[in-house]
Amino acid sequence: MEYQILSNKWRPQNFDQIVGHKYIIRILKNSLDLKRIHQSWLFSGIHGIGKTTIARILAKSLNCENGITSKPCRICKNCVSIEKGNFLDFIELDAASKTKVEDIKIILDSTKYPPIQGRFKIYLIDEIHMLSKNSFNALLKILEEPPKYIKFILATTHLKKIPNTIISRCLHINLPVITNKNISDYLNNQLKKENIKINKEILNVISNYAQGSLRNAINALELTLCLNKKNQIKIKNITKLLGIFDKKNILLLAINIINNDIDNILKIIDDAEQKGIQYNNIVLSLITFFHDLSIIKIMISKKKYSTDKLSKYDKIIYTLSKNILFKDIQMYCKILIQGEKYLRYAPNPKIGIEIILFQIYQYIKDTQNI
């Protein structure tokens, strides 16, 4: 059989298979079952969290031959052809390639004709923020008074670029990022179904790396599975593959940050450059590290931290936590989080991360002088 990439193979075909977004899915399902159906929806959120997937399920729900339903049957002619991508009344467009007003006018002109196969003629317009001002105006006219048989589903990764007039005419649903736990649990379940064994720690590295996007996670997993024919994958190799610093290196960097040893810090950053590590990944890993350290400090202060059976790594963390104040850790996190946002404005990423680390260095120097 032809190989299908995992993100397509695993694409959910009904609402219950969607990971996360529980509350939103419940609202969508209820609105379908209660037949309280909007004329147009707008899904916003980062890439790879299910906007297109949910839109396609919605299209099936609205056009299933068994009636409007939150559980499309997936076997009637309409459901099958939507899944195959050849349903004439479900028109998927990428606004990025149709930004001009002439293009959008041709598309919107076709809303004059009622559906051929289905109950509704549905337009899914992806990356809607790419439309020109004139195109938005043309769309706005239709959104104001669309024919009863027309439904619009708009999707965007850049909500701020969408005029308010458009947003207010849609049922706007903002999809949040998927939590690390949801991502790693999902990958774990899917791999079980595929009969592939992978160590949980690797799945944690992947979910951290994915930054809330399930598609990122699935693609990273796909690469990881190609690392070794027998799936005996080592953490060391996967961190190298994804361009992230492994746990040991992050620990080393964190120790040097806490000790304010700027020479060593700069050496580690140089070393990262040699290894082709992506700098924003280092910043994100440091944020996670200091967050974990905060939790340990809280647990210790509440006497809920057990020191029996600590691994070598955890012992080092435990000792480290005793040598640093909670308020200082929060300051490092603040500098790192703010710095990460501005990393892309730095002349190059290496200068960017060094500036962030200089700020922590200066903060520690200042507090030591008080």
Ligand SMILES: Nc1ncnc2c1ncn2[C@@H]1O[C@H](COP(=O)(O)OP(=O)(O)O)[C@@H](O)[C@H]1O
């Ligand atoms: N919430 C989710 N639940 C399950 N799978 C998801 C989810 N979000 C994304 N995916 C996976 O990632 C792939 C891409 O998702 P997609 O809906 O196209 O993302 P978006 O349109 O938000 O960029 C899907 O085929 C699916 O495998």
Ligand SMILES: [Mg+2]
């Ligand atoms: Mg999409």
Ligand SMILES: [Zn+2]
């Ligand atoms: Zn059906």
